[in-house]
Amino acid sequence: MRAEEKNILYRANLTSAPIWLIAMTLEYFIFDLAGHSPWWTAWLAACYGGVALRMGMSWLGLKKKTTLVHSLMIGSLVLCGSLFALPVLFVHPLSDPHMMFLIALVLSIATSGAHTLALSRIGLLFWVVPSFGSFIFRMATMPVELYPAYTMDLRVAMIIGCVLYGSLLILLGLGSARRIRHTQDLQESLKQANRENRRRAREAEAATSAKSDFLAMMSHEIRTPLNGVLGMAQALSQENLGERQRDQVETIIESGKSLMGILNDVLDISKIEAGKMEIDRAHGDLHQTLGSVHSLFQPIAHDRKIGLTLTLEDTLPQHARFDPVRVRQCLTNLMSNAVKFTREGEVAITAWAEPATPGLRLGEGAEAIVKVQVRDTGIGMDEEAMERLFKTFSQADGSTTRNFGGTGLGLAISRRLSRMMGGDIIAESKPGEGSIFTLTFTATIEAAANDAEDMQAETETSGGEALRVLVVDDIAVNRQVVRVFLEPAGYRVTEAADGAAALECLEGDSFDVVLLDIHMPVMDGYETIARIRASDASWATIPVIALTADAMAGDREKLLARGMDAYVSKPIDRRDLLRQLSVMERKSGQQNPSRQKLTGTA
Structure with missing residues (x-):
C-alpha cells in the first residue's frame, strides 16, 4: 500500500472511530438489560x-x-471487527425486537466499516464477514420452539439476503478502493506533469537566458568591428575626396548601416519574444516623425524613378505623446518594402487620426488612434503570400530574398510593435496591383513643446573650447575612431587601454569628460565607474559617457544606474557622440555659469 493510501486509511479511522464507539455503547446497553452486565x-x-x-x-x-505501525493498525481493525461480532454469536436475545435492533445495528456499522476500510482488504473482510457470519449462524441455529414465527423459508430468505448484502458491501468497498487508487494515480500523474512542466519551464528560462546572453555577446562582438568600419568611413567622408572616392565611401557607410539594420532586427525580435521590449511613450512631433521617414526614402525613390508623396490630413495632431522611435521603425519597415517592391508608379503615405472613443473631440489630452497608410503600385501579393506575410523569417515566396533581399523580420517586428502601442498593421493586396499597409497606434494629443533644451540637444558643439576628453577602450581601433571624430571638432583626446590606466590618467592630469568602454581586461567599465564615483578626489563627479557595444534592452538604464551620465552605443554615430558631449557641456555650464567648459578638477 502506498504512503498516500495509508494516510487516507489512517485519517478515515480517526474520523469514524467515534461512530463505532457510540454503536458499541448502544449495543452494551441493549444487552445489559438482559442481565449480562459482567x-x-x-x-x-x-x-x-x-x-x-x-x-x-x-x-x-x-x-x-x-x-x-501499519501492521498494528491492520491488527486493530481485525480485533475490532471480531469483537463487534461476538454479541450475535454468544448472546441469546429475549425477544424479536432486540434481535432486529441488533441486526440493524450490526449491518449499519458493517456498512460504515465497508466504506471506511476500503483500502484494507484484510480489515474489510474481518469487519464484514464476522458480522454477517454471526448473524447467519444465529439464523441457522435458532431454536424453533422459542421462535416458531421464524419458519425455515423465512430463515433461508434472511440468510440469502444477508449473504447478498454482505457481498454487496465487500464489492462496494473494493470498488471504493479502486476509485481511491485511480484518483491517487491521477493525482500522481498530475504531480508528475506539474514537475515536468516546472522542469521544462526552468529549462526554457535557462534557454531564454542563454539566448539573451548569446545575443548580447554576439551584438557586442559584431558591433565592435563594425564600429571601426563605420567610424573610419564616416571620418573619411569628411575629407576632401573625389566624386568617385566619395561614392565608394558612401557605399561602405550604407552597407554598414544595412548590416546594422539586420542586427537590430534580430535583436528586436529576440527581445520581443523574451518579453523585454518596452514602449517608451514621450512627447514627440508626429509631423516631423513622418516627414523624416519620407525624406529618408526620397533619394531612393528618385533613383528608382518612382513617385513618393506624403499627405498629412487636418485631423492629424502635430504634437502628441507616443513612441517616436518605434513608430519610425514600423513606418521605415513599411516604406522599405513599398519602395523595394515597386518598379514603377508611386508610393504614397497618408496619415490621419481618429478619436479612440467614438464621438469625442480630438483635443489636447484626448486619446487618438493614429493611422498611417502606405500605398504602393508594386508587385502585390496573393492570399497565400498574405498568410505568411507577418510570420517571422518569412517572405512572400522563395525568390523574394534572391530578387529583393531582406530577412523577413521587418513586418513581423512591426506588427508586434504596433500591437504593443495599442494598434496593429493591416495589409491589403492583389497580385500586380500593389499593396496597402495601414499602421495604427495610440497617441495622447499634447500642446506644442516649449523645451529649448531638447531643441539645443540636437545641435553640435562648435569645438572651439578645446575640451579634454579621456577615451578608455581596450581596442585601439575604437580609440582611433573616437579620435578622428573629436579632434576635428576641437577636442583634445587622451587614450587609455583599460580602467586601471584611466584612473592613473585622472590622478595625473585634469580632464573634462570621460568616454568609458564597459568590457575591458584588467579593470572593466563597471569597476572603473564605481571607483571614480567613490573617490575622494576632485574628479569624482567628472561627467562619464558610456561608450559600449551593449545595446540590448535595459543596458542603457543599467549603465545610468551605475553612475554613467550618458550612453552612446557602438557603432558610434559621429553626430550622436558630439551631441552628447554638447549636452554635457551645456548642463555643466548651467550648474556653474562662470565656467566656460567642462572640468574634472575643482
Missing part, C-alpha cells in the same frame, strides 16, 4: 481498547510511516 462490561472494555489502539496507530501512522 460479561458485557468486559466486552465493552475490550472494544474501547481496540478502538483506542486503532486511533493510536492511525495517529502514529500519520507521523511515522513504519511497517510495524
Whole structure:
C-alpha cells in the first residue's frame, strides 16, 4: 500500500472511530438489560481498547510511516471487527425486537466499516464477514420452539439476503478502493506533469537566458568591428575626396548601416519574444516623425524613378505623446518594402487620426488612434503570400530574398510593435496591383513643446573650447575612431587601454569628460565607474559617457544606474557622440555659469 493510501486509511479511522464507539455503547446497553452486565462490561472494555489502539496507530501512522505501525493498525481493525461480532454469536436475545435492533445495528456499522476500510482488504473482510457470519449462524441455529414465527423459508430468505448484502458491501468497498487508487494515480500523474512542466519551464528560462546572453555577446562582438568600419568611413567622408572616392565611401557607410539594420532586427525580435521590449511613450512631433521617414526614402525613390508623396490630413495632431522611435521603425519597415517592391508608379503615405472613443473631440489630452497608410503600385501579393506575410523569417515566396533581399523580420517586428502601442498593421493586396499597409497606434494629443533644451540637444558643439576628453577602450581601433571624430571638432583626446590606466590618467592630469568602454581586461567599465564615483578626489563627479557595444534592452538604464551620465552605443554615430558631449557641456555650464567648459578638477 502506498504512503498516500495509508494516510487516507489512517485519517478515515480517526474520523469514524467515534461512530463505532457510540454503536458499541448502544449495543452494551441493549444487552445489559438482559442481565449480562459482567460479561458485557468486559466486552465493552475490550472494544474501547481496540478502538483506542486503532486511533493510536492511525495517529502514529500519520507521523511515522513504519511497517510495524501499519501492521498494528491492520491488527486493530481485525480485533475490532471480531469483537463487534461476538454479541450475535454468544448472546441469546429475549425477544424479536432486540434481535432486529441488533441486526440493524450490526449491518449499519458493517456498512460504515465497508466504506471506511476500503483500502484494507484484510480489515474489510474481518469487519464484514464476522458480522454477517454471526448473524447467519444465529439464523441457522435458532431454536424453533422459542421462535416458531421464524419458519425455515423465512430463515433461508434472511440468510440469502444477508449473504447478498454482505457481498454487496465487500464489492462496494473494493470498488471504493479502486476509485481511491485511480484518483491517487491521477493525482500522481498530475504531480508528475506539474514537475515536468516546472522542469521544462526552468529549462526554457535557462534557454531564454542563454539566448539573451548569446545575443548580447554576439551584438557586442559584431558591433565592435563594425564600429571601426563605420567610424573610419564616416571620418573619411569628411575629407576632401573625389566624386568617385566619395561614392565608394558612401557605399561602405550604407552597407554598414544595412548590416546594422539586420542586427537590430534580430535583436528586436529576440527581445520581443523574451518579453523585454518596452514602449517608451514621450512627447514627440508626429509631423516631423513622418516627414523624416519620407525624406529618408526620397533619394531612393528618385533613383528608382518612382513617385513618393506624403499627405498629412487636418485631423492629424502635430504634437502628441507616443513612441517616436518605434513608430519610425514600423513606418521605415513599411516604406522599405513599398519602395523595394515597386518598379514603377508611386508610393504614397497618408496619415490621419481618429478619436479612440467614438464621438469625442480630438483635443489636447484626448486619446487618438493614429493611422498611417502606405500605398504602393508594386508587385502585390496573393492570399497565400498574405498568410505568411507577418510570420517571422518569412517572405512572400522563395525568390523574394534572391530578387529583393531582406530577412523577413521587418513586418513581423512591426506588427508586434504596433500591437504593443495599442494598434496593429493591416495589409491589403492583389497580385500586380500593389499593396496597402495601414499602421495604427495610440497617441495622447499634447500642446506644442516649449523645451529649448531638447531643441539645443540636437545641435553640435562648435569645438572651439578645446575640451579634454579621456577615451578608455581596450581596442585601439575604437580609440582611433573616437579620435578622428573629436579632434576635428576641437577636442583634445587622451587614450587609455583599460580602467586601471584611466584612473592613473585622472590622478595625473585634469580632464573634462570621460568616454568609458564597459568590457575591458584588467579593470572593466563597471569597476572603473564605481571607483571614480567613490573617490575622494576632485574628479569624482567628472561627467562619464558610456561608450559600449551593449545595446540590448535595459543596458542603457543599467549603465545610468551605475553612475554613467550618458550612453552612446557602438557603432558610434559621429553626430550622436558630439551631441552628447554638447549636452554635457551645456548642463555643466548651467550648474556653474562662470565656467566656460567642462572640468574634472575643482
